[in-house]
Amino acid sequence: MNQHVLDAFDSPLRVDPAALMDDPHAAFAALRPEHPVIRLGEKLYLALRAQEVLSLLTDPRTVQVEGPDYVALKQIPDGAAARFLTDLFLFSNDEAHRAKRGLFARAFAHGAMRAARVQVRGVAETIVADLPRGESFDFVERMAARVPAEMIAAILGLPRSDARHFAPRVYDLARALTPVYPLPHHAAIEAAAGDLFAYVEDHLRLRLEEPGDDLLSRLAADWRANQAISFDSLVHQILGILVGGSDTTRAAFAMLVALLLERPRDWAAVRADPGLVPGAVAEAMRYEPSVGTIARFTTAPLEVGGLLVPAGVMLSVSTLSAMRDPALYADPGRFDIRRADHPRLHPVFGLGPHRCIGEMLARIEMEEGLAALASDAPDIRMEERPRMLGFGGIRQITPMRVRIR
Numbered sequence: 001m002n003q004h005v006l007d008a009f010d011s012p013l014r015v016d017p018a019a020l021m022d023d024p025h026a027a028f029a030a031l032r033p034e035h036p037v038i039r040l041g042e043k044l045y046l047a048l049r050a051q052e053v054l055s056l057l058t059d060p061r062t063v064q065v066e067g068p069d070y071v072a073l074k075q076i077p078d079g080a081a082a083r084f085l086t087d088l089f090l091f092s093n094d095e096a097h098r099a100k101r102g103l104f105a106r107a108f109a110h111g112a113m114r115a116a117r118v119q120v121r122g123v124a125e126t127i128v129a130d131l132p133r134g135e136s137f138d139f140v141e142r143m144a145a146r147v148p149a150e151m152i153a154a155i156l157g158l159p160r161s162d163a164r165h166f167a168p169r170v171y172d173l174a175r176a177l178t179p180v181y182p183l184p185h186h187a188a189i190e191a192a193a194g195d196l197f198a199y200v201e202d203h204l205r206l207r208l209e210e211p212g213d214d215l216l217s218r219l220a221a222d223w224r225a226n227q228a229i230s231f232d233s234l235v236h237q238i239l240g241i242l243v244g245g246s247d248t249t250r251a252a253f254a255m256l257v258a259l260l261l262e263r264p265r266d267w268a269a270v271r272a273d274p275g276l277v278p279g280a281v282a283e284a285m286r287y288e289p290s291v292g293t294i295a296r297f298t299t300a301p302l303e304v305g306g307l308l309v310p311a312g313v314m315l316s317v318s319t320l321s322a323m324r325d326p327a328l329y330a331d332p333g334r335f336d337i338r339r340a341d342h343p344r345l346h347p348v349f350g351l352g353p354h355r356c357i358g359e360m361l362a363r364i365e366m367e368e369g370l371a372a373l374a375s376d377a378p379d380i381r382m383e384e385r386p387r388m389l390g391f392g393g394i395r396q397i398t399p400m401r402v403r404i405r
């Protein structure tokens with residue numbers, strides 16, 4: 001589109017991000033009809049409507065931020081965390097992205113993940129059995145945080161007992177991916193990056209020498225057969241898998257259980273009919289998602305719903321807003337575990353080349369976690385509902401107090 005044509009478009013409304021924090025769903029519902037895109041800062045835009053949110057993720061005029069730019073932008077000091085972020089396939093484009101992500105294609109194929117379901121259920125049952133009975137406790141800490149850590153450990157073939165040791169470090173390293181890099185916590189992030197690198201490196205070398213029947217061994221074998229990336233880069237990508245599946249799934253799982261427990265009829269229905277579990281998981285991720293926005297950069301000026309977004313700015317898309325857009329879902333403010341209008345590709349996992357590689361794993365973890373809870377702790381009661389904070393990036397969840405009789 002030439003500049004003359006673009007000049008005919010209006011500029012998006014400037015909105016203070018603080019005004020969106022308290023109740024993003026209400027704020028976006030009020031803005032969406034008139035404002036397909038809003039401006040949150042000098043070079044920061046946010047698309048709100050389902051139609052544009054989905055099309056922008058596959059628009060060649062938007063790209064993912066590159067690792068080195070991410071590190072420079074956030075002023076992250078040299079070291080293990082900076083090396084990890086520079087190399088991550090999440091923060092790459094085109095050929096580099098394909099080479100790094102491609103290595104995981106076989107191991108994360110849906111069929112391979114489905115085969116892990118029985119194993120995942122076993123882990124879920126152990127976690128539920130460990131939950132305290134007859135006392136109040138934080139469900140986020142005692143169950144939701146253990147779900148992704150112990151399940152990915154089991155699937156990768158890492159000793160289950162190690163999950164307790166590496167999970168806190170994974171959650172520390174995940175802070176490197178928050179919208180504002182928490183420089184005051186850099187020392188903890190750096191230590192986590194260094195420790196985790198050494199830990200995964202050791203296990204990977206072992207599997208190269210003595211393969212077992214686990215995901216890490218398959219990844220090691222695939223890498224040996226086609227060394228498209230360096231060994232260190234392979235370790236970084238595995239760290240990326242650990243981190244990508246941590247905060248996202250912890251918060252999503254806790255919110256799923258909270259949404260059901262505060263609706264006794266839905267909780268009873270899920271307990272009576274496990275066939276409702278996948279629908280409940282999909283609906284919870286739509287209704288109160290653990291990832292609210294996906295960030296992209298514009299390489300050319302573009303028109304979004306009749307408004308102009310210039311080249312060279314960050315254009316985030318609000319999947320949170322899109323998933324409450326009546327253009328995509330009927331009665332979107334209603335939580336409905338039997339909803340039949342989910343798009344084939346759930347928007348919470350993004351779209352295009354970077355669509356979440358862990359989608360099937362996340363679904364299986366949550367489905368089996370929920371099924372185990374419904375079957376083995378059916379009388380669980382919620383005493384304090386958690387809140388999902390913020391509207392952007394990976395959202396944080398507050399504690400959730402529950403009690404099992």
Ligand code: HEM
Pocket residue numbers: 064089090091101240241242244245246248249252285290291294295348349350351353354355356357358359361362
């Ligand atoms: C409810 C849970 C999850 C949600 C909501 C979620 C969401 C997302 C989203 C929106 C993206 C796209 C990012 C972008 O386009 O910039 C993504 C990418 C990614 N996710 Fe997930 N995710 C979840 C669970 C997981 C799990 C369990 C894993 C671990 C296997 C994982 C690993 C990754 C990785 C490695 C990427 C980068 C993909 C790429 O750049 O090609 N995620 N995720």
